[in-house]
Amino acid sequence: MKHSSRRYADPPFPRDLAGRDRPDPFFRGLERLLNGLQPVMARLGGAKYPDGGASGAGRELPMRVAAVDRPAEDVAALRLEPEDGSPVRPWQPGWHLDLVLSSGAVRQYSLCGDPADRAGYRIAVRRIPGGSGSGEVHALEPGARVAVRGPRNAFPFARADRYVFIAGGIGITPILPMAKAAARRGAPFRLVYTGRSRAALPFLDELPSSPSGTVEVRSDDADGVPGGAELLGAPEAGTAVYCCGPPPMIDAVRSALPDHPSLPFFWERFSPPPVRGGVPFEVELARSGRVLTVPADRSALDAVRDAVPDVAYSCRQGFCGTCRVPLLSGTDDTVALCVSRTDGGRLVVDL
Amino acid sequence: MTSDAPEDEPEHIVLHARDVEFDWTRMDLHWIPGDPFATHTINVLHLLLPEGERWFVKVFKEALPYIRDERLREDVLGFIGQEAMHAEAHAGVLDHMDAHGLDPSPYVSQIAWMFRRLLGDRGLTGAKAESWLMTRLALVSGIEHMTAVLGQWVLDAEALDRAGADPVMLDLLRWHGAEEVEHRAVAFDLFMHVDGDYRRRALAMVVSTGALFALWVRGVRFLMAADPVTKGRLKPRWRDILRTGRQGTTPNLWRLARSVPEYFKPRFHPSQVGSTAKAVAYLAVSPAARAAEH
Numbered sequence: 001m002k003h004s005s006r007r008y009a010d011p012p013f014p015r016d017l018a019g020r021d022r023p024d025p026f027f028r029g030l031e032r033l034l035n036g037l038q039p040v041m042a043r044l045g046g047a048k049y050p051d052g053g054a055s056g057a058g059r060e061l062p063m064r065v066a067a068v069d070r071p072a073e074d075v076a077a078l079r080l081e082p083e084d085g086s087p088v089r090p091w092q093p094g095w096h097l098d099l100v101l102s103s104g105a106v107r108q109y110s111l112c113g114d115p116a117d118r119a120g121y122r123i124a125v126r127r128i129p130g131g132s133g134s135g136e137v138h139a140l141e142p143g144a145r146v147a148v149r150g151p152r153n154a155f156p157f158a159r160a161d162r163y164v165f166i167a168g169g170i171g172i173t174p175i176l177p178m179a180k181a182a183a184r185r186g187a188p189f190r191l192v193y194t195g196r197s198r199a200a201l202p203f204l205d206e207l208p209s210s211p212s213g214t215v216e217v218r219s220d221d222a223d224g225v226p227g228g229a230e231l232l233g234a235p236e237a238g239t240a241v242y243c244c245g246p247p248p249m250i251d252a253v254r255s256a257l258p259d260h261p262s263l264p265f266f267w268e269r270f271s272p273p274p275v276r277g278g279v280p281f282e283v284e285l286a287r288s289g290r291v292l293t294v295p296a297d298r299s300a301l302d303a304v305r306d307a308v309p310d311v312a313y314s315c316r317q318g319f320c321g322t323c324r325v326p327l328l329s330g331t332d333d334t335v336a337l338c339v340s341r342t343d344g345g346r347l348v349v350d351l
Numbered sequence: 352m353t354s355d356a357p358e359d360e361p362e363h364i365v366l367h368a369r370d371v372e373f374d375w376t377r378m379d380l381h382w383i384p385g386d387p388f389a390t391h392t393i394n395v396l397h398l399l400l401p402e403g404e405r406w407f408v409k410v411f412k413e414a415l416p417y418i419r420d421e422r423l424r425e426d427v428l429g430f431i432g433q434e435a436m437h438a439e440a441h442a443g444v445l446d447h448m449d450a451h452g453l454d455p456s457p458y459v460s461q462i463a464w465m466f467r468r469l470l471g472d473r474g475l476t477g478a479k480a481e482s483w484l485m486t487r488l489a490l491v492s493g494i495e496h497m498t499a500v501l502g503q504w505v506l507d508a509e510a511l512d513r514a515g516a517d518p519v520m521l522d523l524l525r526w527h528g529a530e531e532v533e534h535r536a537v538a539f540d541l542f543m544h545v546d547g548d549y550r551r552r553a554l555a556m557v558v559s560t561g562a563l564f565a566l567w568v569r570g571v572r573f574l575m576a577a578d579p580v581t582k583g584r585l586k587p588r589w590r591d592i593l594r595t596g597r598q599g600t601t602p603n604l605w606r607l608a609r610s611v612p613e614y615f616k617p618r619f620h621p622s623q624v625g626s627t628a629k630a631v632a633y634l635a636v637s638p639a640a641r642a643a644e645h
């Protein structure tokens with residue numbers, strides 16, 4: 001890129017834009033204004049924290065498992081209620097919460113209860129073979145204590161003329177409150193709910209029945225594995241498509257979307273993919289001399305965040321550049337902490 | 352955001368940067384066909400935003416240690432990634448202008464000086480540095496009110512489609528506009544969290560809108576004079592902005608002016624203006640945003 005950040009890294013005082021050989025009078029004026037403003041503002045002081053700090057939504061809320069249900073094979077549905085009996089924070093269809101388990105593991109689960117119920121939340125968790133988080137959730141019994149962060153909205157449910165909802169297996173959890181809301185509103189919708197077998201599909205008895213919408217339940221063992229076009233159907237213009245399920249299903253639906261009309265396509269987005277096939281390595285923070293060990297399944301950013309809580313990052317996939325820091329070892333000038341690893345060697349960074 | 356938003360206005364959205372790419376090879380210099388004035392009026396964004404949004408990122412990174420609320424910290428981190436992507440996407444358009452014979456660097460280097468020197472850390476330390484950081488957060492918050500208003504405008508500006516504007520440019524503007532609407536509360540919430548001083552907020556708004564307006568006028572003049580096709584023969588006139596504002600191919604000046612006083616209401620909150628529903632609906636159809644999510 002020609003007009004990159006580097007090109008403008010050391011800008012001179014602005015010259016006249018019209019080509020006259022003199023400093024630009026506009027910026028002379030602006031400089032005078034800012035030179036006057038800064039001391040005036042200095043009199044207003046520094047950080048004051050008028051609300052005292054944390055808003056509450058960022059705080060962990062201690063909750064109690066009030067009931068455990070088994071709505072399908074390998075699925076546990078948990079009702080969570082605040083320990084102190086206070087109402088839960090409000091939410092909308094599509095929102096999820098962070099469940100902080102006693103092992104310290106944090107997992108995200110969609111809320112699948114009724115948004116009008118302020119006494120508690122419901123989540124449903126499928127047991128993943130070898131999955132440590134889901135195993136821990138499945139071991140929870142009524143009365144167990146957990147902590148919850150959020151809830152937050154990573155799957156926005158926005159007003160549309162009509163809807164297609166596509167849920168694969170446990171992907172029903174965010175879709176169920178959406179479909180119920182559409183049915184309550186009388187909005188036209190089509191819900192397609194699919195999975196390996198009917199016995200693996202939770203909440204079949206809760207699917208909305210409404211004159212404004214249709215519900216299709218299908219299972220791979222009886223109907224075969226559906227293609228994207230089958231799941232999508234032939235939605236008209238103005239239809240919003242909501243899809244949650246295993247990644248291959250989402251990809252199949254995405255590639256079946258028509259170019260015309262272009263339909264809004266919403267799908268559940270999970271946290272960044274776990275590190276696979278990495279080896280442990282070290283990061284040295286040059287300013288403090290601290291050496292951090294990065295395990296095979298964590299990123300350098302994860303390790304640095306433990307040591308430097310205010311380190312900046314954003315996309316965690318290596319493209320936004322926020323976590324780039326100067327690299328003092330090796331040949332590159334900078335390194336993106338979120339995706340860079342070594343084959344066991346040490347990264348020395350200017351932190 | 353506030354709880355009195357309409358039921359279907361999505362709230363508390365988890366902000367994330369989208370790995371967008373734009374291909375400018377097929378776009379004309381005058382991407383609103385036959386209307387260099389409207390084209391360049393919007394093009395001023397490409398001159399201001401790369402350096403402006405890099406500065407947002409820098410200021411917000413400096414503010415991270417001051418944040419005491421985990422949710423706000425997450426919002427700020429999401430905001431930083433989005434603004435970083437905006438800056439580089441607009442910088443790509445500068446290369447396109449340059450390749451078509453319009454060298455933007457005289458103007459952009461002025462903007463770089465303003466953000467990197469005038470609005471940099473000014474070599475301050477201690478209490479003065481902290482106060483100056485609060486002031487810059489107030490400036491960002493004021494500018495973000497205007498970017499949210501402009502973002503909502505471009506999401507609604509069907510006149511641009513009718514005028515045959517380049518679809519890739521429209522996607523860039525609307526992807527950016529939608530993310531501006533999506534994250535419109537973050538800078539305000541951050542300022543209110545750490546400082547919230549009304550005098551600082553109001554004074555910063557006066558300075559930032561005044562400077563923005565002046566820079567915009569200068570930017571249009573610069574681009575019209577440097578345009579290699581019209582070769583400076585077309586002089587921008589005030590009646591042009593009234594004409595294109597009426598047509599809807601540029602923001603309506605009066606409506607923009609009316610959005611400024613809202614910010615001075617003591618009980619103002621960005622969630623009162625703009626539609627998150629419309630923003631997320633656009634992000635769900637945007638070719639660039641959709642290609643970025645795989």
Ligand SMILES: [Fe+2]
Binds near residue numbers: 434437498
């Ligand atoms: Fe932006």
Ligand SMILES: [Fe+2]
Binds near residue numbers: 434498530531534
């Ligand atoms: Fe912004």
